[in-house]
Amino acid sequence: MLDSAALRRIFDSLPRIRIALVGDLFLDKYLDLDSRLTEVSVETGLDAYQIAKIRCYPGAGGTVLNNLSALGIGKLHAISVIGDDGDGFELLRTLRERGIDGEGVIVREDRMTPTYTKPMLSQPTGPARELNRLDVKNRTPASHEQDRQVIARLDDISSRVDAVIVADQVTEQNQGVITDAVRDRLAELARQHPNVTFFADSRSHLGLFRNILAKPNRSEMLSALGLSADVRESSAAGALEEVRRLAGELSRQIGGPVYATIGPDGILYADGQSAQHIPGIRVEGPIDIVGAGDSTTAGIVSALAAGATPAQAAHLGCLVASITIQQIGVTGTASPAQVIERFRESQP
Numbered sequence: 001m002l003d004s005a006a007l008r009r010i011f012d013s014l015p016r017i018r019i020a021l022v023g024d025l026f027l028d029k030y031l032d033l034d035s036r037l038t039e040v041s042v043e044t045g046l047d048a049y050q051i052a053k054i055r056c057y058p059g060a061g062g063t064v065l066n067n068l069s070a071l072g073i074g075k076l077h078a079i080s081v082i083g084d085d086g087d088g089f090e091l092l093r094t095l096r097e098r099g100i101d102g103e104g105v106i107v108r109e110d111r112m113t114p115t116y117t118k119p120m121l122s123q124p125t126g127p128a129r130e131l132n133r134l135d136v137k138n139r140t141p142a143s144h145e146q147d148r149q150v151i152a153r154l155d156d157i158s159s160r161v162d163a164v165i166v167a168d169q170v171t172e173q174n175q176g177v178i179t180d181a182v183r184d185r186l187a188e189l190a191r192q193h194p195n196v197t198f199f200a201d202s203r204s205h206l207g208l209f210r211n212i213l214a215k216p217n218r219s220e221m222l223s224a225l226g227l228s229a230d231v232r233e234s235s236a237a238g239a240l241e242e243v244r245r246l247a248g249e250l251s252r253q254i255g256g257p258v259y260a261t262i263g264p265d266g267i268l269y270a271d272g273q274s275a276q277h278i279p280g281i282r283v284e285g286p287i288d289i290v291g292a293g294d295s296t297t298a299g300i301v302s303a304l305a306a307g308a309t310p311a312q313a314a315h316l317g318c319l320v321a322s323i324t325i326q327q328i329g330v331t332g333t334a335s336p337a338q339v340i341e342r343f344r345e346s347q348p
Helices: 004-016 061-071 086-097 144-160 180-192 218-224 236-254 292-305 310-324 336-346
Strands: 018-023 025-033 051-060 075-083 101-108 115-121 134-136 163-168 197-202 258-261 267-270 275-278
Touching: 004 292, 004 310, 004 336, 018 061, 018 144, 018 292, 025 061, 025 075, 025 086, 051 061, 051 086, 061 075, 061 086, 061 163, 061 292, 061 310, 075 086, 075 144, 086 101, 101 144, 144 163, 144 180, 163 180, 163 292, 180 197, 197 292, 218 236, 218 258, 236 258, 236 267, 236 275, 258 292, 258 310, 267 310, 275 310, 292 310, 310 336
Parallel strands: 018 075, 018 163, 025 115, 075 101, 163 197
Antiparallel strands: 025 051, 115 134, 258 267, 267 275
């Protein structure tokens, strides 16, 4: 498992690490609404909320990049597809602000920039209340030309990085960046570059990947294996054994190790032959689990790229997530100093 010396070695190595992320980048756009300024529309009689501030962040795969940057990765590359629109301009700006190389981001006139717009209405007391979210997503299949462009950038970068993270956010098949053609090429590249860590996080299509490490939760494993999600185990021991079985089956199916996340209980690592449970890091007080999976991914891949064992990488993923879930109302990140302090706190 992870000890203080190994943790220091990992963090000392991270400034020399290069990681590419390929997949869906969204713009997370927060509209801070000041309830004291609300007007009534003359035309409709409805409340007209007044925007006091607009905050933009890279979301979806961008959340993983945020966490990698905060951990101190030396060079980050983004490969994605966005629209030739204002939201795309803002998304590229947020990447530049974080020192992320966006040369691999393809701007196309036939696509929109995926955007989650989140109106946040201030309250007289307490935190702002999120109103109905407004989503912009592409609703048509990606073109063959888009696939060609993405694959060309993948081919160019794969031999020059220590890890490639796949962010497959879009549920509808072939409507995001990670299409069938891109997925097939990733399987080939993973065979060609055995010293590069290829790591996938996919909401709906994990069972289609091959030759790649994966980080699913229980429902994603069931979906990938074509199983029903209706039945749950009645005991904690039974639930862990179920995850162990599912992770082993999925690892054999995709031809790569699996880091199965199990919420506060941590991670079950399986490589098709054996399995190991890495306990979670318990925290007290209110938590916000938005982005927890992305921060876990960042911790795992950073550690693997730095030469850590699978169990050490899982432990680091749990440490990072334990910090980000305590950052309420934002998609949090964790610095090396925070991780080291949390590691010390978690020791018996």
